[in-house]
Amino acid sequence: MPDLMINDVAAFTGYGIVVADIEGWLDGPQKENQRGIVPGRPGTIRLRNPQEMERPLTIRGLVRGTTAFDVRTRFDTLKNALEGSTVKFAMPDGAGRHIYAAVELVSSPLVAGQFARKDLPVEIRAIAEFPYFLSDTLTSVGGGVAMPLGTAPVTPLLSLTGAAATGITFTLRNNLAATVATLTFPQLTLIAGDVFVIDNHLMTARKNGANQLALLATTSDFFLVDPKTHADYPTSAWPSIITSAGTLTVSYRRAWR
Numbered sequence: 001m002p003d004l005m006i007n008d009v010a011a012f013t014g015y016g017i018v019v020a021d022i023e024g025w026l027d028g029p030q031k032e033n034q035r036g037i038v039p040g041r042p043g044t045i046r047l048r049n050p051q052e053m054e055r056p057l058t059i060r061g062l063v064r065g066t067t068a069f070d071v072r073t074r075f076d077t078l079k080n081a082l083e084g085s086t087v088k089f090a091m092p093d094g095a096g097r098h099i100y101a102a103v104e105l106v107s108s109p110l111v112a113g114q115f116a117r118k119d120l121p122v123e124i125r126a127i128a129e130f131p132y133f134l135s136d137t138l139t140s141v142g143g144g145v146a147m148p149l150g151t152a153p154v155t156p157l158l159s160l161t162g163a164a165a166t167g168i169t170f171t172l173r174n175n176l177a178a179t180v181a182t183l184t185f186p187q188l189t190l191i192a193g194d195v196f197v198i199d200n201h202l203m204t205a206r207k208n209g210a211n212q213l214a215l216l217a218t219t220s221d222f223f224l225v226d227p228k229t230h231a232d233y234p235t236s237a238w239p240s241i242i243t244s245a246g247t248l249t250v251s252y253r254r255a256w257r
Contacts, residue, residue, distance in 0.1 A: 003019065003092060004017070004019045004022070004059065004089065004090070004091070004092050005088075005089070005090035005092075005098075006082070006087055006088070006089060007087055007088050008088065008090070011061075012064075015063065015074060015077060015078045015081070016063050016064050016065055016071070016074040016078075017061050017062070017063055017064075017078065017122060018061050018062045018064060019059060019060070019061040019092065020060050020061045020062070021059075021060050021061075022057065022058070022059050022060075022091065022092075023056075023057065023058040023059075023060070024055055024056050024057040024058060025057065025091055027055070028052075028055075028257045029052040029053060029054070029055045029131030029132070029257060030052070030053040030054065030055065030056075030131075031050035031051065031052055031053065032050060032051045032053050034050075034051065052131055052257075053131065054127050054128060054129050054131055055099070055101075055127070055128040055131035056125070056126070056127055056128075057089070057099075057101050057124075057125075057126045057127070057128060058123060058124070058125050058126075059089075059123070059124040059126070060121070060122070060123050060124075061121070061122055062119045062120065062121055062122065063075050063078065063108075063119060063120050063122045064118065064119040065118055065119070066118065067118060068115060068116050068117055068118060070118075071117065071118055071119060071120050072120075075106075075108060075120060075122065078106055078122065079106040082103040082106055082124065083103055083104075083105065083106045084102075084103065084104075085102070085103055086100055086101070086102050086103075087100070087101060087102075087103050087126065088100055089101060089126070090136070091133070096135060096136045096137065097133040097134060097135055097136065097256060098133065098134055098136060099128050099130075099132070099133045099134065100128060100130060101126035101127055101128040101129075102126060102127050102128075102129060103124060103125070103126045104125050104126060104127060105123075105124075105125045106122065106123070106124050106125075107122070107123050107125075108120045108121055108122050108123070109121050109123065131257075132150075132152040132255040132256060132257060133150075133152075133255065133256045133257075134253040134254070134255055135150070135253045135254040135255070137253075138251060138252075138253055139251065139252055139253065139254055140249055140250065140251045141240075141249075141250050142247075142248065142249060142250070143240075143241060143242050143243050143247070143248030143249075143250065144240050144241075144242045144248075145240060145250075146237075146238035146239070146240055147225060147238050147239055147240055147241070147250060147252070148236070148238055148254065149225065149227040149231055149233070149238060149239075149254055149255075150227065150254040150255045150256040150257075151227060151233065151255075151256045151257045152227070152255035152256055152257045153224050153225055153226040153227070153228075153255065154224075154225050154252040154253070154254065154255050155199075155200035155201035155222070155223065155224055155225070155252070156200055156223065156225060156241070156250045156251060156252035157197065157198070157199050157200070157201075157250070157251045157252065158170060158183075158197065158198040158200070158223075158241065158243075158248060158249075158250055159195065159196075159197050159248070159249045159251065160190070160195070160196040160197070160198075160243055160245075160246045160247070160248050160249075161194070161195055161196075161246060161247050161249075162192055162246045162247045163190040163192075163194070163196065163243070163245040163246025163247075164190065164191055164192045164245070164246075165189075165190060165244070165245040165246070166187070166188070166189040166190075167184075167185070167186045167187070167188065167244070168184070168185045168188050168190065168196065168243065168244055168245060168246075169182055169183070169184045169185075169243070169244040170182065170183040170184075170198070170223075170241060170242070170243050170244075170248075171241065171242050171243075171244075172223045172225065172230070172239060172240075172241050173239055173240050173241070173242065174229070174230040174231070174239050175230065175231045175232050175237035175238055175239055176237075177240075180229075180230055180239070181220075181221055181223060182219075182220060183198065183216070183220045183221070183222065183223065184216070184217040184219070184220050185205070185212065185215045185216055185217065186215070186217055187215050188207070188212060188215045190207065190245070190246065194207055194208055195207070195208055196212070196246075198222075200222045200223045200224070203222050223241070225239055225241075225252075
């Protein structure tokens with residue numbers, strides 16, 4: 001099995017871990033249904049679409065060393081480095097994807113002859129609170145250009161330059177070029193040298209670094225670009241984002257469930 005990368009360090013090279021299996025790697029995020037009861041009516045009703053929850057991961061393998069003491073030292077190093085930390089795991093499938101997970105426990109199950117062994121079984125239990133795998137490569141496209149997606153939604157970074165105008169609107173369009181959502185700043189004035197950046201993940205809007213959220217129209221909402229509803233994944237028909245003025249760059253990492 002190819003080596004697991006932990007914070008861009010090969011697990012075997014850095015910690016002596018030979019990975020045997022990763023539980024939760026191919027499973028989708030956990031989902032939680034929210035249902036309600038209507039008095040006088042049998043059964044329940046779904047109040048909203050299932051909420052995607054965290055993704056638990058369990059990594060199992062062996063810590064190998066040259067002596068029993070070396071194995072114990074490697075295990076101590078591993079436990080000290082990972083436990084209680086948020087760790088980047090690059091999965092060993094060659095797909096160029098990674099996920100961030102909080103390591104809750106690094107343990108070694110009881111085995112016979114453990115004081116003399118030159119290898120010990122190890123188990124790493126972690127929770128990916130943001131449950132999607134992200135591409136190692138940042139994708140950047142221009143305004144109006146198709147946005148290739150994975151199987152999970154993304155919240156892109158929008159960078160606008162060269163807009164000499166008052167009143168700026170960004171429009172998210174689906175794969176059929178139909179309007180899905182808009183972000184409008186009716187009182188925002190930009191001159192040619194300004195840089196206006198919207199972070200849809202952090203829900204911020206800044207002109208040359210200064211906060212502009214007060215100028216966001218109340219009917220607007222930040223963009224969540226979802227391949228299930230805004231694209232046709234099997235045919236690679238993708239959504240796009242356009243702007244009413246200036247030159248737009250849309251940046252994001254493709255995501256997978």
